[in-house]
Amino acid sequence: MENSKGKRFLSTVGAGVIGSVLTLALVTNTDLLAANSQEKSPITENTASYKVQQTSTKPATSLPDMVEQASGAIVGIVNYKEAGNRFMQDTQSVVSGSGSGVIYKIEGNKAFIVTNNHVIEDAKKIEVVLQSGEKTTAELVGKDALSDLAVLKIDAKYADTVLEFDDSDKLRAGDQVVAIGNPLSIDFSGTVTQGIVSAVNRSINVKTSAGEWKMNVIQTDAAINPGNSGGALLNADGKVVGINSLKISEKGVEGLGFAIPSNEVLPLIKEMTDHGQVERAYIGIGLADLAEVPYMYVQDLPKSVTGGVMVTTVDPLSAAGKADLKEQDVVTAINGTDVKNSIELRKFLYTKLSVGDKATLTVYRGAEMKTIEVTLTSNKSTKE
Incomplete structure (x- = not known):
């Protein structure tokens, strides 16, 4: 990568995978705020703009109410990789890392989850941990390394709530946002952090398993830590405006986290759901x-x-x-x-x-x- 005057090469840590060095140039973030719906009705997509999804959720009246409503749609994700010699019969799956995910759609007998690609990358098995502590195995629907997004699905019986997406283009610097996720490990599931939108339309150079890429992101000072990757960045109404993906992890640097805008997330996860990948x-x-x-x-x-x-x-x-x-x-x-x-x-x-x-x-x-x-x-x- 060519260095320009005034820019530093960002040290990178993937927030979704504990104890491993990630190729993304920031730490993945997680936020959750879910809309509480009593019926398992699928989210309707605005197929013209892919900007807004709707649920029947009523707005929360306070921050604690919003967090309580959202938490049911925030899940932990555990990445298992194969350990041992693959030519031997005693190979087994071991935990490689963990992150967060957001239940965004229930359709028929399946519930769909959006997370970061780096959270589930190279997984032998993907386990989803619900708010209740229940665990289930997830099926990978689609993934895209460049956008750092992935879609999983689980049995709908585990999902009572989905998150509603809002229009990220309406965000302004200074808007209040909340992140909920599983920093460091599943042991800290449901951790809530609050901050503001520090800037919109940031462009960040990242290194992914598919090569170097320039990612458009929302900057926030809400605390983002390893394990938050794949969670939702929520606005004051408790709607998803971004999927937390990155942070600058460097000595002396604080409050620099980044999320993929919801208006970019929606068309990508639709394409992954339809085709298993993003066609380029x-x-x-x-x-x-x-x-x-x-x-x-x-x-x-x-x-x-x-x-x-x-x-x-x-x-x-x-x-x-x-x-x-x-x-x-x-x-x-x-x-x-x-x-x-x-x-x-x-x-x-x-x-x-x-x-x-x-x-x-x-x-x-x-x-x-x-x-x-x-x-x-x-x-x-x-x-x-």
Whole structure:
């Protein structure tokens, strides 16, 4: 990642996974405030905007009332991974980490939970712990590493309450918010913290298992700790305005937590529920920022090339393979737009282009500049 003046490289801790180093550049957060509905009716989605979901919940009259209503829809999530030699018969699942989740929809005999991808990533088994202490195994519906979101489902008999989503675009700095979750472990389930919206529309560079990404987030000073990841950030009405995902964990830094806005969460979890993943345009290459590549590999580039990304791998069956992109090619622009690093390339690819579109890449192969056209396919993995 290219460092700019005045910015520090953020130390990163995933708030949802205890005792492990996460690739996200902040700590995941959890908030919960659930709407208390007496009937297990599914949340209706605004399919035009995907901004607001509604329940029959009546507004809470006080903060304690709101917390009491919400807590039934906040769950703990335990990630179990396989321990031992996989070639032996004595392998077993052990707890790898824990986080939080939000029950947001009950449909038929299933209840759906949104959480962070890093909370459940690489899990052999996913366990959900209800407010009552009951435990049940969850099924993974869909996940997306770049947005750091995942959807789980459990038997609806465990869910009495769902959370209502509100319009995150209406948030302003200074609005009061509440986070509820399971900091550090399930032992501290139901912990409530309160603060304000510190800023809206922040853009944070993060490292995920799918590569580097620029995430749009809500900044809050509500206390967020490891284990809060995947919970809800709630407004004064007890409605979800964000899914807590990140915090800056660094000596001398306090009150810098971040949540994924609800207006971004809703369309993504709908797509994951429908298709198991978020479909994105796919080129079929692995990337390294030019600024991080040893000089011996870039010494033949013209001096005018100061930014870009080097191709580190090529999927031979992908659009890149068919277009004859090669390892050590340096991509400096896509459709005429300069790209200084892998974040900029991904952002353009995933927000400006769709499956089936043609993309024109400006590529340097040593000192020679080439123009290569690729026809984008659907992502078969989370690479570019």
